[in-house]
Amino acid sequence: MTKEYIIWGKPPHSDDETLLVSETAGIASMEQAQRVIATLTDVHGCTDCRVHVFTLGNGADVINAFRSAIA
Numbered sequence: 001m002t003k004e005y006i007i008w009g010k011p012p013h014s015d016d017e018t019l020l021v022s023e024t025a026g027i028a029s030m031e032q033a034q035r036v037i038a039t040l041t042d043v044h045g046c047t048d049c050r051v052h053v054f055t056l057g058n059g060a061d062v063i064n065a066f067r068s069a070i071a
Helices: 030-042 059-069
Strands: 002-010 018-021 047-056
Touching (some): 002 030, 018 030, 030 047
Antiparallel strands (some): 002 018
16 A cells, blocks of 8 residues: 655644645655654744645545545
8 A cells, every 4th residue: 555645734924724745745754754844844934734644545545534634
């Protein structure tokens, strides 16, 4: 199964969460995602960052991933 790491958070001077880094960035592990979050917060001033992990397999996995994304 393939995993994709997507990072959400609040950009500087914003109260709204948004997509900060998409799957096209090619993040390959949770450790790399955490390093990207550190850069986003320490260098770029983003806040409330979190990683959303998509595990891609069959269609049911994708549906469940989107279902769990709704908070």
